[in-house]
Every structure is written in C-alpha cells, then in structure tokens.
Amino acid sequence: MKGKVSDNVIRRMPKYLRELKRQEDSGLTRISSTELGRLLGFSPSQIRQDFSSFGEFGVQGYGYNVQSLREQIENILGVNRSYKAILVGCGSIGKSLIHNFCFEEQGISLQAVFDLDTDLIGTKIKGVPVYDALDLQEYLAEHSIDVAVLTVPQSKAKSAAKMLMDCGVHAFWNFTNEEIVPPYSDVLVENVHFSDSLLSLSYYMAERADNQKRTKRIAVGS
Amino acid sequence: MKGKVSDNVIRRMPKYLRELKRQEDSGLTRISSTELGRLLGFSPSQIRQDFSSFGEFGVQGYGYNVQSLREQIENILGVNRSYKAILVGCGSIGKSLIHNFCFEEQGISLQAVFDLDTDLIGTKIKGVPVYDALDLQEYLAEHSIDVAVLTVPQSKAKSAAKMLMDCGVHAFWNFTNEEIVPPYSDVLVENVHFSDSLLSLSYYMAERADNQKRTKRIAVGS
DNA sequence: TAGATTGTTAATCGATTAACAATC
DNA sequence: TAGATTGTTAATCGATTAACAATC
Numbered sequence: 001m002k003g004k005v006s007d008n009v010i011r012r013m014p015k016y017l018r019e020l021k022r023q024e025d026s027g028l029t030r031i032s033s034t035e036l037g038r039l040l041g042f043s044p045s046q047i048r049q050d051f052s053s054f055g056e057f058g059v060q061g062y063g064y065n066v067q068s069l070r071e072q073i074e075n076i077l078g079v080n081r082s083y084k085a086i087l088v089g090c091g092s093i094g095k096s097l098i099h100n101f102c103f104e105e106q107g108i109s110l111q112a113v114f115d116l117d118t119d120l121i122g123t124k125i126k127g128v129p130v131y132d133a134l135d136l137q138e139y140l141a142e143h144s145i146d147v148a149v150l151t152v153p154q155s156k157a158k159s160a161a162k163m164l165m166d167c168g169v170h171a172f173w174n175f176t177n178e179e180i181v182p183p184y185s186d187v188l189v190e191n192v193h194f195s196d197s198l199l200s201l202s203y204y205m206a207e208r209a210d211n212q213k214r215t216k217r218i219a220v221g222s
Numbered sequence: 223m224k225g226k227v228s229d230n231v232i233r234r235m236p237k238y239l240r241e242l243k244r245q246e247d248s249g250l251t252r253i254s255s256t257e258l259g260r261l262l263g264f265s266p267s268q269i270r271q272d273f274s275s276f277g278e279f280g281v282q283g284y285g286y287n288v289q290s291l292r293e294q295i296e297n298i299l300g301v302n303r304s305y306k307a308i309l310v311g312c313g314s315i316g317k318s319l320i321h322n323f324c325f326e327e328q329g330i331s332l333q334a335v336f337d338l339d340t341d342l343i344g345t346k347i348k349g350v351p352v353y354d355a356l357d358l359q360e361y362l363a364e365h366s367i368d369v370a371v372l373t374v375p376q377s378k379a380k381s382a383a384k385m386l387m388d389c390g391v392h393a394f395w396n397f398t399n400e401e402i403v404p405p406y407s408d409v410l411v412e413n414v415h416f417s418d419s420l421l422s423l424s425y426y427m428a429e430r431a432d433n434q435k436r437t438k439r440i441a442v443g444s
Numbered sequence: 445t446a447g448a449t450t451g452t453t454a455a456t457c458g459a460t461t462a463a464c465a466a467t468c
Numbered sequence: 469t470a471g472a473t474t475g476t477t478a479a480t481c482g483a484t485t486a487a488c489a490a491t492c
Contacts, residue, residue: 014418061492078428096314190423196236201412206300282474283468
C-alpha cells in the first residue's frame with residue numbers, strides 16, 4: 001500500500017467485489033481490466049490505477065485471476081476480519097436489515113439487538129437475541145463491539161449515538177437520517193441517507209423533463 | 223443554470239437542504255457560506271461555487287436568507303414537482319420505507335404498492351393501497367408513473383426492472399443490491415447499495431486498526 | 445516468438461480552493 | 469461610510485485518462 005488511498009477509490013472497491021463475485025459464480029476464471037471496466041462502466045486505466053494503490057494483483061498478458069482478485073479485495077475491505085456489531089433500534093428498518101441483509105457475507109458478525117419494546121426483548125430474530133436497550137451500557141462494558149448499526153427513530157439518534165460513543169463504540173452505520181457528528185476524530189460514521197439519494201434522483205428526473213421540454217420546443221420551432 | 227452541473231455538486235445539494243431545514247426550524251433567518259460550511263464540513267468557496275452553478279441566491283455583505291435559499295434548493299431538486307411513484311415488492315424493506323420514509327416531504331407522491339402476497343393485496347398501508355403484482359402492467363397502462371421504488375427480492379430484481387421499463391417506467395430507486403443496467407439512455411437508476419456502504423466503513427475500520435497497531439509498535443520501539 | 449495486458453509514468457482534465465472586485 | 473460577504477475569475481490541487489515499457 002502506497003500512502004493514503006482516496007475515498008473515491010475506496011468506494012469503487014465494493015463495486016469491483018460485487019461484480020467479481022457475480023462473474024466467479026457464473027464460472028469465469030480470468031478477467032482483464034478492459035472487460036471488468038465494460039461490465040462496470042469504468043475505464044481500464046482507472047481500474048488498473050485503483051488496484052495498483054494496493055499492490056500488484058494481475059499478470060501481464062493474462063489479466064486477473066477472478067478468484068484471487070476477489071480474495072485480495074475482500075482482504076483490503078476487511079471482510080475477513082469479522083467485526084462484531086450490535087443493532088440499536090429494532091423498528092421496521094432494523095428488522096428488515098436483520099432479516100434481509102447478509103451481515104456475515106460482508107464480514108460482520110451481528111451479536112445482539114437492542115430495543116425498548118417489551119414484546120421483542122427476550123426473543124431472537126434470525127437467531128440474534130434482542131435485549132433491553134436500558135441494559136446497553138452494561139452490555140458494552142462486558143463485550144467488545146466494533147460497530148453499531150443505528151436504526152433508532154430520528155429523534156433519538158443524537159442521544160443514542162452519544163451514549164454509544166461514551167461507551168467506547170467508535171464506528172457507526174447510520175440509518176437515522178440525522179447527521180451524526182463524531183466528537184473524537186477516531187469515530188467513524190457511515191451514513192445511509194435515503195432522502196439524499198432520492199433527492200438526487202429527483203434532480204435528474206427534473207433535469208431530464210426540462211431537457212425534453214426544450215427539445216420539443218425546438219422541434220416545434222418556437 | 224450554466225451548462226451541465228457535475229454529479230458531485232448535485233449530491234451536495236440535498237445536504238445543504240437538510241442543514242438549511244434544520245436551521246430554519248431552529249429559527250435562523252440568515253446564514254453565510256462560512257457558517258453553512260462550518261456546519262457541514264465544506265469550504266465557503268465550495269458552497270458559493272456550488273450555488274453559483276444554479277444562480278445568484280445570496281446578497282453581498284449579508285449572506286443568504288435561510289428560507290429563500292431552502293426554497294431555491296427545493297426547486298432545483300424538483301421537490302415541488304410531486305412526482306408519482308409506485309413501490310414494487312412489499313417485503314420488510316418496502317414496508318419500512320412506506321412506514322418511515324417521508325415521501326411527501328421529498329416531493330414524491332406514493333400512489334400504490336404492488337406485491338404477490340394475498341394477505342396484503344387489497345389492504346392499505348399508511349393509506350396507500352396494495353395491489354396484486356400481476357396487475358402491474360394493466361395499472362401502468364392506465365396510470366402515468368414517474369418512478370418505481372424497487373424493493374423486490376434480489377432474485378426478481380432484473381426481471382421486475384425489465385418489465386417496468388417495458389411498461390414505460392424510466393426512473394428507479396433501487397434497493398435490491400442487484401445492479402440495474404438501463405438499456406435505454408433515458409432510464410435513470412439511483413442505487414441504494416447497503417453492502418457497498420458497509421464495506422467502505424469496514425475498510426476504514428480496518429485501516430484505523432492497522433494504523434493503531436503500527437503506532438503501538440512504534441511506541442513500544444520495535 | 446508474437447500477442448496481450450499489466451503496472452506505472454506522464455498528460456489531461458476537472459474539481460476545489462484562493463483571491464478579489466463588486467456591492468449590499 | 470466601513471464592514472461584511474457575495475459571485476466569479478484565476479490558481480492549485482487531485483483524479484482520471486493516455487501511453488508505453490515490462491513481461492507473461
């Protein structure tokens with residue numbers, strides 16, 4: 001590894017991984033930067049540059065071995081580190097993540113779920129125990145947790161995050177649509193802001209509509 | 223508006239909007255680029271550059287009026303256009319979006335939900351009717367829909383998207399973790415790839431862990 | 445060997461930052 | 469008016485693309 005790798009590169013790595021897995025599943029054993037680029041809409045140059053930030057994974061004249069490249073990228077992304085996670089806030093978003101998201105496949109081991117709902121406390125969801133959110137501090141004193149999936153209601157996001165940080169959690173996967181600002185520089189926050197995503201789609205829809213209107217006007221000649 | 227605005231700029235606009243709403247709610251009436259930058263971690267220059275892609279929204283020596291800037295950005299993002307949406311696939315992710323996500327606040331009007339589950343068909347969720355997914359083509363022939371929220375199981379993502387495109391839907395908010403490749407250039411796809419998000423967080427967690435290990439080694443002097 | 449494709453260096457392009465005249 | 473802050477032009481920085489020697 002050569003110095004700090006830019007965020008742009010980091011965010012392309014999971015896309016490479018996803019495509020490589022797909023190709024591996026469909027039986028492909030080797031792939032060139034040109035072919036991978038075609039599949040993902042990236043230039044071959046960019047792909048070779050990206051990989052070369054981390055090492056030499058290819059073979060001249062041959063390309064990349066799909067399986068070994070997939071493994072290399074998994075290592076880079078820390079998939080093999082099996083970080084321990086808890087999920088805080090078992091509302092509908094929380095539940096849907098537990099049911100549908102393959103934490104294990106991304107190298108994350110979901111240890112426990114916390115909520116205030118007495119109907120849920122004591123049960124298991126997908127084999128993961130649901131505990132009382134009031135016992136969270138106690139739990140964190142006894143267990144080493146690498147990352148918290150934050151799926152509490154927006155109104156409780158700031159206070160929940162603060163409490164978790166005070167208890168030593170310093171990575172957050174944040175679904176609350178609230179901006180979590182880390183007070184310490186070593187706290188990591190990854191936001192999944194649904195509304196930001198939808199609004200940028202909305203922008204492009206509006207832009208497209210305006211362009212079509214303009215084109216039509218030109219076609220009509222006014 | 224001056225030429226095509228870069229995707230980087232577009233994706234910052236919802237963040238401005240979110241912060242401006244928050245400030246407006248807390249009673250602030252004017253804000254400078256410096257102050258807005260401090261709140262979001264952007265430079266004042268960048269903020270002024272971003273806004274100037276769309277027009278002149280500020281006043282020299284004063285700054286920006288919070289309310290009018292918020293309205294301008296809403297217009298830019300198309301929030302006032304009230305696009306019509308359907309949600310396809312009412313599993314747990316779909317349900318949680320219907321229950322928790324404020325479509326109306328983002329200028330999206332959710333018209334109908336489609337699923338195969340006979341227990342759901344005929345009911346309403348949050349006032350939105352659930353119809354039989356088998357009647358989707360018929361529905362689309364009769365209703366003009368701007369965007370489909372794609373929340374079907376991953377295995378059905380490709381075929382569902384194809385069918386919807388064939389029926390004239392040409393914008394997708396895709397939650398399926400499947401890459402939807404638009405066959406026509408005028409189809410817009412906005413992906414919410416949970417695993418990409420989590421894997422980049424995982425990378426930064428791994429990087430931080432490695433740095434700390436290195437620092438410790440240096441401190442110990444070996 | 446000839447052909448293919450990497451890894452890397454150099455060139456280009458675009459995005460961010462700095463500077464400042466305009467002006468409220 | 470003096471002070472503040474915009475909008476915009478120019479300078480810098482960083483990311484992407486192109487080119488090509490290395491080599492399988």
